[in-house]
Amino acid sequence: MQAPAPLGPVPGSRWPPSRKKQGVTGAAVHFCSLVLAHAPDLVRYGSKPSRAAEEFDALRRRLRGYEEAVAYGPNQVFIGNLRPEELWDVARPWWKTPVSNPRPLGPFGVIIPQDELYQRMAQADRFQLFQLGASTPGRQDAVLYRDGSPAGVMRAAHDEDQSLSSAVLLENLTAKATGVLALERLLAGAGLSPSSLDFVIGCGEEAVGDRYQRGGGNLGKAIAEQASCGKASGTDVKDFCAGPMQALMMAGSLVSAGVFGRVAVVAGGSLAKLGMKYAGAMKSGAPILEDCLAGFAILVAREAEGTARIRLDAVGRHKIGSGSGQQAVLRDLVEAPLATLGMKMRDIAKYGTELHDPEVTEPAGGGNVPDRNYRMLAAMAALRGEIGREEINQFVRHRGMPGFSPTQGHVASAVPWIPHALGRLKSQEISATLLMAKGSLFLGRMTELADGLSLLLERC
Protein backbone atom coordinates (compact mmCIF):
# COMPACT_ATOMS: atom_id res chain seq x y z
CA MET A 1 0.00 0.00 0.00
CA GLN A 2 1.43 3.31 -1.01
CA ALA A 3 2.25 5.68 1.89
CA PRO A 4 0.16 8.87 1.90
CA ALA A 5 1.86 11.97 0.58
CA PRO A 6 3.46 13.90 3.45
CA LEU A 7 1.78 17.10 4.56
CA GLY A 8 3.78 20.27 4.11
CA PRO A 9 4.72 22.81 1.49
CA VAL A 10 4.18 21.81 -2.09
CA PRO A 11 7.54 21.76 -3.92
CA GLY A 12 7.99 25.04 -5.74
CA SER A 13 5.48 26.82 -3.49
CA ARG A 14 6.48 30.03 -1.73
CA TRP A 15 4.53 29.00 1.39
CA PRO A 16 5.34 29.35 4.26
CA PRO A 17 6.71 32.88 3.96
CA SER A 18 9.93 33.85 5.64
CA ARG A 19 9.41 34.18 9.40
CA LYS A 20 11.90 36.98 9.66
CA LYS A 21 9.73 39.77 8.30
CA GLN A 22 6.23 38.32 8.37
CA GLY A 23 3.77 40.12 10.58
CA VAL A 24 6.12 41.74 13.03
CA THR A 25 5.93 45.39 12.15
CA GLY A 26 3.65 47.76 10.32
CA ALA A 27 0.80 48.16 12.82
CA ALA A 28 0.32 51.19 15.02
CA VAL A 29 -2.08 52.71 17.51
CA HIS A 30 -3.66 55.77 15.94
CA PHE A 31 -6.11 56.94 18.58
CA CYS A 32 -7.60 55.96 21.93
CA SER A 33 -10.78 57.20 23.56
CA LEU A 34 -11.63 56.90 27.24
CA VAL A 35 -15.12 57.47 28.62
CA LEU A 36 -16.72 57.59 32.04
CA ALA A 37 -20.45 57.21 32.71
CA HIS A 38 -21.45 58.47 36.15
CA ALA A 39 -23.90 55.90 37.55
CA PRO A 40 -24.62 56.44 41.25
CA ASP A 41 -27.99 54.69 41.06
CA LEU A 42 -26.35 51.59 39.60
CA VAL A 43 -23.88 51.25 42.49
CA ARG A 44 -26.53 49.23 44.33
CA TYR A 45 -26.20 46.60 41.56
CA GLY A 46 -22.43 46.29 41.94
CA SER A 47 -21.56 42.79 43.11
CA LYS A 48 -20.47 43.78 46.61
CA PRO A 49 -23.24 46.31 47.40
CA SER A 50 -25.90 43.98 46.01
CA ARG A 51 -24.94 41.47 48.70
CA ALA A 52 -25.21 44.02 51.53
CA ALA A 53 -28.75 45.36 51.18
CA GLU A 54 -28.91 46.12 54.92
CA GLU A 55 -26.13 48.71 54.52
CA PHE A 56 -27.51 50.38 51.45
CA ASP A 57 -29.17 53.30 53.20
CA ALA A 58 -25.85 54.29 54.72
CA LEU A 59 -24.10 53.68 51.39
CA ARG A 60 -26.56 55.92 49.53
CA ARG A 61 -25.55 58.85 51.72
CA ARG A 62 -21.96 58.47 50.42
CA LEU A 63 -22.85 58.67 46.73
CA ARG A 64 -21.50 61.66 44.77
CA GLY A 65 -23.34 63.93 42.42
CA TYR A 66 -22.28 64.35 38.78
CA GLU A 67 -20.47 67.67 39.30
CA GLU A 68 -18.45 66.22 42.16
CA ALA A 69 -17.46 63.21 40.03
CA VAL A 70 -16.42 65.50 37.15
CA ALA A 71 -14.30 67.65 39.47
CA TYR A 72 -12.46 64.64 40.93
CA GLY A 73 -8.82 64.87 39.89
CA PRO A 74 -8.30 61.26 38.74
CA ASN A 75 -11.41 61.52 36.53
CA GLN A 76 -10.02 64.68 34.90
CA VAL A 77 -6.78 62.78 34.25
CA PHE A 78 -8.80 59.91 32.79
CA ILE A 79 -10.30 62.08 30.05
CA GLY A 80 -7.08 63.98 29.41
CA ASN A 81 -7.60 67.39 31.03
CA LEU A 82 -4.72 66.73 33.41
CA ARG A 83 -1.50 64.79 33.06
CA PRO A 84 -1.29 61.79 35.44
CA GLU A 85 1.83 63.21 37.12
CA GLU A 86 -0.05 66.34 38.14
CA LEU A 87 -1.75 64.23 40.80
CA TRP A 88 1.60 63.88 42.63
CA ASP A 89 1.26 67.57 43.56
CA VAL A 90 -2.39 67.51 44.59
CA ALA A 91 -2.95 67.10 48.33
CA ARG A 92 -4.51 63.78 49.34
CA PRO A 93 -7.26 62.89 49.65
CA TRP A 94 -7.96 64.02 46.12
CA TRP A 95 -11.73 63.78 46.72
CA LYS A 96 -11.33 66.68 49.18
CA THR A 97 -9.41 68.75 46.61
CA PRO A 98 -11.70 69.23 43.59
CA VAL A 99 -10.10 70.45 40.37
CA SER A 100 -10.79 74.10 39.63
CA ASN A 101 -12.65 74.66 36.34
CA PRO A 102 -13.32 70.97 35.69
CA ARG A 103 -14.73 70.03 32.30
CA PRO A 104 -16.73 66.93 31.37
CA LEU A 105 -15.05 66.90 27.95
CA GLY A 106 -11.36 66.24 27.43
CA PRO A 107 -8.95 65.83 24.50
CA PHE A 108 -9.72 62.12 24.25
CA GLY A 109 -12.54 61.50 26.70
CA VAL A 110 -15.88 62.46 28.17
CA ILE A 111 -17.73 62.06 31.45
CA ILE A 112 -21.47 61.61 30.86
CA PRO A 113 -24.20 61.92 33.49
CA GLN A 114 -26.44 59.04 34.49
CA ASP A 115 -29.44 60.28 32.53
CA GLU A 116 -27.44 60.11 29.31
CA LEU A 117 -26.21 56.63 30.25
CA TYR A 118 -29.80 55.49 30.77
CA GLN A 119 -30.79 56.92 27.37
CA ARG A 120 -27.88 55.11 25.72
CA MET A 121 -28.80 51.87 27.44
CA ALA A 122 -32.35 52.21 26.14
CA GLN A 123 -31.00 52.79 22.60
CA ALA A 124 -28.63 49.82 22.89
CA ASP A 125 -31.39 47.50 24.10
CA ARG A 126 -32.76 45.56 21.09
CA PHE A 127 -35.21 43.45 23.11
CA GLN A 128 -37.20 46.11 25.02
CA LEU A 129 -36.00 44.78 28.36
CA PHE A 130 -34.62 48.09 29.70
CA GLN A 131 -37.82 50.01 30.34
CA LEU A 132 -37.48 53.56 31.62
CA GLY A 133 -40.76 54.76 33.03
CA ALA A 134 -42.14 51.28 33.68
CA SER A 135 -43.47 50.85 37.19
CA THR A 136 -44.46 47.19 37.58
CA PRO A 137 -41.38 45.04 38.14
CA GLY A 138 -41.99 41.31 38.05
CA ARG A 139 -40.46 38.96 40.59
CA GLN A 140 -37.44 38.39 38.35
CA ASP A 141 -36.95 42.02 37.37
CA ALA A 142 -34.69 44.74 38.77
CA VAL A 143 -35.86 48.25 39.58
CA LEU A 144 -34.03 51.13 37.93
CA TYR A 145 -33.53 54.21 40.11
CA ARG A 146 -32.93 57.90 39.55
CA ASP A 147 -31.79 59.88 42.60
CA GLY A 148 -32.90 56.99 44.77
CA SER A 149 -36.48 56.87 43.44
CA PRO A 150 -37.84 54.18 41.08
CA ALA A 151 -37.50 55.23 37.45
CA GLY A 152 -38.03 52.05 35.46
CA VAL A 153 -37.47 48.34 35.24
CA MET A 154 -34.79 46.02 33.86
CA ARG A 155 -36.67 42.90 32.79
CA ALA A 156 -35.26 39.39 32.93
CA ALA A 157 -35.31 37.67 29.54
CA HIS A 158 -36.16 34.26 30.97
CA ASP A 159 -37.90 32.97 34.09
CA GLU A 160 -35.34 30.29 34.87
CA ASP A 161 -32.16 30.88 32.84
CA GLN A 162 -29.74 32.64 35.20
CA SER A 163 -27.63 33.77 32.25
CA LEU A 164 -30.61 35.88 31.14
CA SER A 165 -31.49 37.22 34.58
CA SER A 166 -32.14 40.93 35.01
CA ALA A 167 -28.86 41.31 36.93
CA VAL A 168 -26.77 39.72 34.16
CA LEU A 169 -28.56 41.61 31.39
CA LEU A 170 -28.15 44.89 33.26
CA GLU A 171 -24.42 44.19 33.55
CA ASN A 172 -24.10 43.32 29.87
CA LEU A 173 -26.22 46.26 28.70
CA THR A 174 -24.12 48.78 30.69
CA ALA A 175 -20.99 47.26 29.14
CA LYS A 176 -22.52 47.50 25.67
CA ALA A 177 -23.74 51.10 26.09
CA THR A 178 -20.44 52.41 27.47
CA GLY A 179 -18.50 50.47 24.84
CA VAL A 180 -20.63 52.09 22.13
CA LEU A 181 -19.97 55.53 23.61
CA ALA A 182 -16.22 54.86 23.56
CA LEU A 183 -16.31 53.58 19.95
CA GLU A 184 -18.33 56.59 18.78
CA ARG A 185 -15.86 58.95 20.48
CA LEU A 186 -12.97 57.05 18.87
CA LEU A 187 -14.41 57.41 15.38
CA ALA A 188 -15.18 61.10 15.94
CA GLY A 189 -11.76 61.78 17.41
CA ALA A 190 -9.98 59.98 14.58
CA GLY A 191 -12.17 61.67 11.93
CA LEU A 192 -13.42 58.34 10.58
CA SER A 193 -16.85 57.23 9.45
CA PRO A 194 -18.28 54.09 11.11
CA SER A 195 -18.13 52.29 7.75
CA SER A 196 -14.35 52.63 7.66
CA LEU A 197 -13.80 50.00 10.37
CA ASP A 198 -13.12 46.42 9.25
CA PHE A 199 -13.15 44.61 12.57
CA VAL A 200 -13.89 45.20 16.24
CA ILE A 201 -12.42 43.19 19.10
CA GLY A 202 -14.30 43.34 22.41
CA CYS A 203 -12.23 42.67 25.52
CA GLY A 204 -14.44 43.38 28.55
CA GLU A 205 -15.01 41.05 31.46
CA GLU A 206 -18.75 40.45 31.06
CA ALA A 207 -20.23 37.10 30.01
CA VAL A 208 -22.81 37.22 27.21
CA GLY A 209 -24.82 34.08 26.50
CA ASP A 210 -27.59 31.83 27.73
CA ARG A 211 -27.60 28.70 29.90
CA TYR A 212 -26.32 26.50 27.11
CA GLN A 213 -23.45 28.83 26.22
CA ARG A 214 -22.91 31.15 29.16
CA GLY A 215 -19.84 32.82 27.72
CA GLY A 216 -20.71 32.70 24.02
CA GLY A 217 -19.74 36.34 23.80
CA ASN A 218 -18.98 38.65 20.88
CA LEU A 219 -20.20 41.78 22.57
CA GLY A 220 -17.64 43.38 20.26
CA LYS A 221 -19.86 42.82 17.25
CA ALA A 222 -22.95 44.00 19.15
CA ILE A 223 -21.11 47.22 20.04
CA ALA A 224 -19.99 47.67 16.42
CA GLU A 225 -23.57 47.17 15.22
CA GLN A 226 -24.89 49.81 17.60
CA ALA A 227 -22.18 52.21 16.42
CA SER A 228 -23.32 51.65 12.81
CA CYS A 229 -20.08 49.97 11.70
CA GLY A 230 -21.88 48.16 8.89
CA LYS A 231 -18.75 46.94 7.11
CA ALA A 232 -17.16 45.45 10.22
CA SER A 233 -17.46 42.17 11.98
CA GLY A 234 -16.10 41.40 15.41
CA THR A 235 -15.14 39.00 18.13
CA ASP A 236 -14.31 38.96 21.83
CA VAL A 237 -10.99 38.24 23.51
CA LYS A 238 -11.10 37.21 27.16
CA ASP A 239 -8.18 37.29 29.59
CA PHE A 240 -9.52 39.00 32.71
CA CYS A 241 -7.61 42.25 33.24
CA ALA A 242 -5.10 41.40 30.52
CA GLY A 243 -7.86 41.15 27.90
CA PRO A 244 -7.20 44.61 26.41
CA MET A 245 -3.48 43.99 25.91
CA GLN A 246 -4.22 40.61 24.31
CA ALA A 247 -6.82 42.27 22.07
CA LEU A 248 -4.37 45.03 21.17
CA MET A 249 -1.73 42.46 20.25
CA MET A 250 -4.23 40.61 18.06
CA ALA A 251 -5.47 43.81 16.45
CA GLY A 252 -1.88 44.74 15.62
CA SER A 253 -1.21 41.27 14.25
CA LEU A 254 -4.29 41.39 12.01
CA VAL A 255 -3.27 44.76 10.59
CA SER A 256 0.40 43.84 10.24
CA ALA A 257 -0.47 40.63 8.39
CA GLY A 258 -2.76 42.53 6.04
CA VAL A 259 -5.92 40.70 7.12
CA PHE A 260 -7.73 43.92 7.98
CA GLY A 261 -6.89 47.59 7.49
CA ARG A 262 -8.55 49.20 10.51
CA VAL A 263 -9.33 47.34 13.72
CA ALA A 264 -10.83 48.77 16.90
CA VAL A 265 -10.29 47.27 20.34
CA VAL A 266 -13.22 48.17 22.57
CA ALA A 267 -14.63 47.50 26.02
CA GLY A 268 -17.37 48.91 28.19
CA GLY A 269 -17.52 49.27 31.94
CA SER A 270 -17.91 46.59 34.57
CA LEU A 271 -21.12 47.08 36.56
CA ALA A 272 -20.09 44.28 38.91
CA LYS A 273 -17.17 46.37 40.14
CA LEU A 274 -19.18 49.45 41.12
CA GLY A 275 -18.93 50.08 44.84
CA MET A 276 -16.60 47.13 45.34
CA LYS A 277 -14.66 48.84 48.14
CA TYR A 278 -17.63 50.66 49.64
CA ALA A 279 -16.86 49.32 53.12
CA GLY A 280 -13.46 51.03 53.15
CA ALA A 281 -15.02 54.28 51.97
CA MET A 282 -17.65 54.21 54.69
CA LYS A 283 -15.06 53.49 57.36
CA SER A 284 -12.82 56.36 56.23
CA GLY A 285 -15.54 58.91 55.56
CA ALA A 286 -14.80 59.03 51.83
CA PRO A 287 -17.50 59.17 49.16
CA ILE A 288 -18.11 56.11 46.99
CA LEU A 289 -15.46 56.72 44.33
CA GLU A 290 -16.34 53.60 42.34
CA ASP A 291 -19.44 55.23 40.87
CA CYS A 292 -18.38 55.55 37.24
CA LEU A 293 -18.47 52.94 34.49
CA ALA A 294 -15.37 53.28 32.34
CA GLY A 295 -15.06 52.37 28.67
CA PHE A 296 -12.41 52.69 26.00
CA ALA A 297 -11.73 52.15 22.32
CA ILE A 298 -8.35 51.90 20.56
CA LEU A 299 -7.84 52.31 16.80
CA VAL A 300 -5.15 50.14 15.20
CA ALA A 301 -4.16 50.60 11.57
CA ARG A 302 -1.03 50.69 9.39
CA GLU A 303 1.70 52.82 10.87
CA ALA A 304 1.98 56.42 9.80
CA GLU A 305 3.75 59.52 11.01
CA GLY A 306 2.46 60.58 14.41
CA THR A 307 1.18 57.12 15.34
CA ALA A 308 2.61 54.64 17.84
CA ARG A 309 4.13 51.49 16.35
CA ILE A 310 3.33 48.26 18.20
CA ARG A 311 6.53 46.20 18.35
CA LEU A 312 4.97 42.85 17.52
CA ASP A 313 8.48 41.38 17.29
CA ALA A 314 8.91 41.88 21.04
CA VAL A 315 5.66 40.89 22.74
CA GLY A 316 6.19 39.92 26.37
CA ARG A 317 4.10 36.97 27.49
CA HIS A 318 3.99 35.27 30.91
CA LYS A 319 4.66 31.68 29.92
CA ILE A 320 2.90 28.76 31.58
CA GLY A 321 6.16 27.20 32.72
CA SER A 322 7.75 30.38 34.04
CA GLY A 323 6.44 30.21 37.58
CA SER A 324 4.28 32.69 39.47
CA GLY A 325 6.84 34.74 41.40
CA GLN A 326 7.13 38.43 40.54
CA GLN A 327 10.66 38.01 39.24
CA ALA A 328 9.50 35.38 36.77
CA VAL A 329 6.63 37.60 35.65
CA LEU A 330 8.88 40.62 35.12
CA ARG A 331 11.43 38.47 33.34
CA ASP A 332 8.80 37.50 30.78
CA LEU A 333 7.04 40.86 30.51
CA VAL A 334 9.98 43.25 30.73
CA GLU A 335 13.42 41.65 30.44
CA ALA A 336 12.67 39.34 27.53
CA PRO A 337 11.06 41.88 25.17
CA LEU A 338 13.66 44.54 25.99
CA ALA A 339 16.45 42.04 25.38
CA THR A 340 14.92 41.19 22.00
CA LEU A 341 15.15 44.84 21.05
CA GLY A 342 18.58 45.37 22.59
CA MET A 343 17.11 47.85 25.09
CA LYS A 344 17.66 48.55 28.77
CA MET A 345 14.93 49.31 31.28
CA ARG A 346 16.14 52.91 31.37
CA ASP A 347 15.43 53.21 27.65
CA ILE A 348 11.73 53.16 28.50
CA ALA A 349 10.70 56.66 29.59
CA LYS A 350 7.36 55.57 31.05
CA TYR A 351 5.83 52.25 31.99
CA GLY A 352 2.07 51.69 31.98
CA THR A 353 0.89 49.17 34.58
CA GLU A 354 -2.23 48.56 36.68
CA LEU A 355 -3.54 52.09 37.31
CA HIS A 356 -6.39 51.71 39.81
CA ASP A 357 -7.03 54.78 41.98
CA PRO A 358 -5.31 54.21 45.37
CA GLU A 359 -7.97 56.30 47.11
CA VAL A 360 -10.30 53.35 46.49
CA THR A 361 -8.03 50.54 47.62
CA GLU A 362 -6.11 52.11 50.51
CA PRO A 363 -9.08 52.64 52.87
CA ALA A 364 -10.06 49.03 52.19
CA GLY A 365 -6.63 47.70 53.15
CA GLY A 366 -5.62 46.89 49.57
CA GLY A 367 -2.71 49.32 49.48
CA ASN A 368 -1.56 51.30 46.44
CA VAL A 369 -1.43 48.82 43.57
CA PRO A 370 0.22 51.04 40.91
CA ASP A 371 2.91 52.03 43.41
CA ARG A 372 3.50 48.37 44.24
CA ASN A 373 3.87 47.49 40.58
CA TYR A 374 6.23 50.39 39.88
CA ARG A 375 8.35 49.49 42.90
CA MET A 376 8.70 45.95 41.58
CA LEU A 377 9.84 47.37 38.22
CA ALA A 378 12.32 49.61 40.02
CA ALA A 379 13.55 46.66 42.07
CA MET A 380 14.14 44.71 38.87
CA ALA A 381 16.11 47.64 37.45
CA ALA A 382 18.19 47.69 40.63
CA LEU A 383 18.75 43.90 40.48
CA ARG A 384 19.97 44.35 36.91
CA GLY A 385 22.40 47.02 38.10
CA GLU A 386 20.77 49.68 35.94
CA ILE A 387 19.94 51.85 38.95
CA GLY A 388 21.16 51.96 42.53
CA ARG A 389 18.84 50.86 45.34
CA GLU A 390 18.77 54.47 46.50
CA GLU A 391 17.24 55.43 43.11
CA ILE A 392 14.15 53.25 43.44
CA ASN A 393 11.91 56.11 44.59
CA GLN A 394 13.16 58.27 41.73
CA PHE A 395 12.45 55.46 39.24
CA VAL A 396 8.90 55.17 40.53
CA ARG A 397 8.39 58.92 40.35
CA HIS A 398 9.84 59.50 36.89
CA ARG A 399 8.92 56.32 35.04
CA GLY A 400 5.65 55.62 36.83
CA MET A 401 2.53 57.57 37.64
CA PRO A 402 -0.22 57.70 40.27
CA GLY A 403 -3.23 55.47 39.69
CA PHE A 404 -6.37 57.15 38.37
CA SER A 405 -8.72 54.48 37.02
CA PRO A 406 -12.09 54.47 38.83
CA THR A 407 -12.38 50.68 39.02
CA GLN A 408 -9.93 47.81 38.89
CA GLY A 409 -10.10 45.25 36.12
CA HIS A 410 -9.65 45.36 32.38
CA VAL A 411 -9.87 49.14 32.04
CA ALA A 412 -7.28 49.90 34.71
CA SER A 413 -4.63 47.62 33.21
CA ALA A 414 -2.36 50.05 31.35
CA VAL A 415 -5.19 51.27 29.10
CA PRO A 416 -5.76 54.69 30.78
CA TRP A 417 -2.12 55.56 30.03
CA ILE A 418 -2.44 54.86 26.29
CA PRO A 419 -3.96 58.16 25.05
CA HIS A 420 -1.57 60.13 27.24
CA ALA A 421 1.30 58.08 25.81
CA LEU A 422 0.13 58.68 22.22
CA GLY A 423 0.32 62.43 22.78
CA ARG A 424 3.81 62.26 24.28
CA LEU A 425 5.10 59.95 21.56
CA LYS A 426 3.70 62.24 18.87
CA SER A 427 5.23 65.35 20.46
CA GLN A 428 8.51 63.44 20.93
CA GLU A 429 8.43 63.98 24.69
CA ILE A 430 9.07 60.24 24.96
CA SER A 431 10.29 57.73 22.37
CA ALA A 432 8.90 54.50 23.81
CA THR A 433 6.57 53.16 26.46
CA LEU A 434 5.97 49.63 27.75
CA LEU A 435 2.39 48.61 28.54
CA MET A 436 2.04 45.74 31.02
CA ALA A 437 -1.12 43.92 32.08
CA LYS A 438 -1.79 40.95 34.31
CA GLY A 439 -4.89 38.76 34.32
CA SER A 440 -6.09 36.86 37.38
CA LEU A 441 -7.07 33.61 35.70
CA PHE A 442 -7.14 31.84 39.08
CA LEU A 443 -10.37 33.68 39.97
CA GLY A 444 -12.29 31.39 37.61
CA ARG A 445 -11.00 28.30 39.48
CA MET A 446 -9.87 26.55 36.31
CA THR A 447 -6.18 27.22 36.92
CA GLU A 448 -3.92 28.62 39.61
CA LEU A 449 -2.10 30.63 36.99
CA ALA A 450 -2.17 34.33 36.33
CA ASP A 451 -1.48 35.70 32.87
CA GLY A 452 0.49 38.67 31.71
CA LEU A 453 1.20 40.44 28.45
CA SER A 454 3.32 43.43 27.58
CA LEU A 455 3.49 45.56 24.45
CA LEU A 456 6.06 48.18 23.55
CA LEU A 457 4.83 51.25 21.70
CA GLU A 458 7.34 53.50 19.97
CA ARG A 459 7.23 56.68 17.96
CA CYS A 460 6.78 56.10 14.24
Next chain:
Amino acid sequence: MHELSGKRAIVLGERDGVPGPAIAACIKTAGALPIFVETECFV
Protein backbone atom coordinates in the same frame (compact mmCIF):
# COMPACT_ATOMS: atom_id res chain seq x y z
CA MET B 1 15.37 22.66 62.49
CA HIS B 2 13.29 25.46 60.96
CA GLU B 3 10.16 26.47 62.93
CA LEU B 4 7.98 25.71 59.88
CA SER B 5 9.25 22.15 59.63
CA GLY B 6 6.43 19.62 60.01
CA LYS B 7 3.75 22.31 60.09
CA ARG B 8 0.67 22.41 57.87
CA ALA B 9 0.06 25.78 56.20
CA ILE B 10 -2.82 27.70 54.70
CA VAL B 11 -1.38 30.01 52.06
CA LEU B 12 -3.11 33.20 50.91
CA GLY B 13 -1.23 35.01 48.16
CA GLU B 14 -1.75 38.26 46.28
CA ARG B 15 -1.37 38.56 42.52
CA ASP B 16 0.47 41.89 42.69
CA GLY B 17 2.42 40.86 45.77
CA VAL B 18 3.58 37.29 46.36
CA PRO B 19 1.28 34.76 44.66
CA GLY B 20 0.18 31.64 46.51
CA PRO B 21 2.23 29.12 44.51
CA ALA B 22 5.40 31.14 45.15
CA ILE B 23 4.76 31.19 48.90
CA ALA B 24 3.98 27.46 48.84
CA ALA B 25 7.22 26.70 47.02
CA CYS B 26 9.17 28.65 49.66
CA ILE B 27 7.60 27.06 52.71
CA LYS B 28 7.98 23.57 51.27
CA THR B 29 11.74 24.10 51.31
CA ALA B 30 11.40 24.88 55.03
CA GLY B 31 9.64 21.57 55.58
CA ALA B 32 6.05 22.80 55.80
CA LEU B 33 3.11 21.18 54.04
CA PRO B 34 0.74 23.58 52.24
CA ILE B 35 -2.77 22.16 52.58
CA PHE B 36 -4.61 25.07 50.98
CA VAL B 37 -3.11 27.48 48.46
CA GLU B 38 -5.01 30.39 46.98
CA THR B 39 -4.15 33.63 45.22
CA GLU B 40 -6.49 36.60 45.26
CA CYS B 41 -6.50 39.84 43.41
CA PHE B 42 -6.63 42.67 45.99
CA VAL B 43 -10.38 42.16 46.34
